[in-house]
Amino acid sequence: MKLAVASGKGGTGKTMVAANLAFTLSRTEPVTLVDCDVEEPDLNLFFSGSATTTDVTVPVPVIDDASCDRCGKCGEFCQYGALTVLRDRVLFFPELCHSCGGCTLVCPKRAIHEEPKRIGTLSVSAPLPGLNLISGLLDTGSSRTVPIIRAIKERANNDPLVICDSAPGTSCPVVETLDGCDACILVTESTPFGLHDLRLAVDVTARLGVPAGIVINRSDGKDEATVRFCIDHDLEILMTIPFSREIAAIQSRGDLLCQVRPEWQKDFSALAAKCKSLAGVEE
Amino acid sequence: MVYMIYARMSKKERRGIMKVCITAQGATPDAKVEERFGRAPYFILMDSETEAFEAVANPFADGAGGVGPKAAQLILNHQVAVLISGLLGGNAKAVFESAGVSMYIYRSGGSVLDALKEFKNNTLERAK
Numbered sequence: 001m002k003l004a005v006a007s008g009k010g011g012t013g014k015t016m017v018a019a020n021l022a023f024t025l026s027r028t029e030p031v032t033l034v035d036c037d038v039e040e041p042d043l044n045l046f047f048s049g050s051a052t053t054t055d056v057t058v059p060v061p062v063i064d065d066a067s068c069d070r071c072g073k074c075g076e077f078c079q080y081g082a083l084t085v086l087r088d089r090v091l092f093f094p095e096l097c098h099s100c101g102g103c104t105l106v107c108p109k110r111a112i113h114e115e116p117k118r119i120g121t122l123s124v125s126a127p128l129p130g131l132n133l134i135s136g137l138l139d140t141g142s143s144r145t146v147p148i149i150r151a152i153k154e155r156a157n158n159d160p161l162v163i164c165d166s167a168p169g170t171s172c173p174v175v176e177t178l179d180g181c182d183a184c185i186l187v188t189e190s191t192p193f194g195l196h197d198l199r200l201a202v203d204v205t206a207r208l209g210v211p212a213g214i215v216i217n218r219s220d221g222k223d224e225a226t227v228r229f230c231i232d233h234d235l236e237i238l239m240t241i242p243f244s245r246e247i248a249a250i251q252s253r254g255d256l257l258c259q260v261r262p263e264w265q266k267d268f269s270a271l272a273a274k275c276k277s278l279a280g281v282e283e
Numbered sequence: 284m285v286y287m288i289y290a291r292m293s294k295k296e297r298r299g300i301m302k303v304c305i306t307a308q309g310a311t312p313d314a315k316v317e318e319r320f321g322r323a324p325y326f327i328l329m330d331s332e333t334e335a336f337e338a339v340a341n342p343f344a345d346g347a348g349g350v351g352p353k354a355a356q357l358i359l360n361h362q363v364a365v366l367i368s369g370l371l372g373g374n375a376k377a378v379f380e381s382a383g384v385s386m387y388i389y390r391s392g393g394s395v396l397d398a399l400k401e402f403k404n405n406t407l408e409r410a411k
Contacts, residue, residue: 081343081346081374082349084352084355084359091377091381093377096349096352096374
């Protein structure tokens with residue numbers, strides 16, 4: 001089963017839920033935790049340990065000046081403005097390139113070939129018995145989150161139980177993370193801002209065809225608006241975590257709630273069981 | 284000071300006859316200058332001597348990204364020698380620098396014609 005943990009609004013508690021869910025489940029079955037927030041991965045704060053790190057690269061075009069006659073076809077073809085053809089040379093903007101390879105195909109002189117360009121790294125570690133952590137990290141200055149997310153998910157592809165901790169929001173990195181998942185936990189908080197962004201996130205899961213369930217975090221007991229929204233949209237509230245200074249303190253130390261307060265393990269086991277039925281996975 | 288500007292000018296600029304591109308909010312020389320380059324609704328191409336003009340609608344104005352280089356390529360295809368705008372991104376600047384197109388900044392809120400007049404009077408600053 002591939003399970004995603006996403007939100008909408010940032011800071012609702014995705015990593016808290018993903019980390020504690022993974023920790024609890026790893027005690028009885030092998031779990032692969034994938035940190036898909038490749039701009040700001042933070043699962044390593046809860047699961048430290050030595051990791052093996054490799055480069056993630058994408059192909060970018062390299063133009064042979066000797067063969068190029070500045071016909072302009074590569075620049076015309078490029079949808080992203082990455083190639084500008086001047087009278088005496090071709091300018092290439094690597095940060096705009098989406099590695100489609102189209103320029104190499106349309107060049108009539110076959111003057112373009114591709115070379116790998118590093119955009120970030122992929123790290124694998126085994127912080128606990130039964131738990132593997134795969135993290136991606138985008139290089140500072142690069143904007144290509146999606147290829148790294150693709151690479152880390154690919155690494156976990158054949159593992160039996162995969163939990164993907166998503167980035168906040170609803171744009172490309174989140175879509176890439178959710179794509180292909182069997183279910184998605186949307187972690188929200190009962191504030192107008194939280195609800196506003198939850199609506200957007202629910203819309204994304206619906207369009208992707210990923211069944212979603214809600215976890216209300218930091219609840220002050222006055223969740224009526226969020227609850228009403230869930231009822232109206234046929235969304236199950238899988239779990240409600242109360243606002244608690246103690247939980248906040250445990251989190252800020254980089255500790256796991258389910259380790260410091262083992263009684264929470266049954267709540268996260270119950271959450272896992274609900275996710276499995278949401279995903280339509282047999283026990 | 285004027286001599287220094289003159290000395291840095293290209294031959295074409297000294298002759299005073301050149302194609303100037305000014306970013307605009309409308310399709311005529313009395314339209315207000317658009318400060319942004321890549322997302323300007325129109326590019327007004329003017330002969331600096333005769334003030335004859337041609338309006339080019341910017342097909343990239345609503346693009347998601349990479350708009351600067353694409354718009355710059357469009358301008359280059361019209362053999363423009365001088366560009367006047369309010370705000371140029373790094374990529375567009377790189378294209379124009381490499382192509383030898385001089386870039387000037389106009390942000391006084393006037394029309395395309397006002398900007399051209401200031402250019403001809405040498406009161407516009409070059410883009411940094």
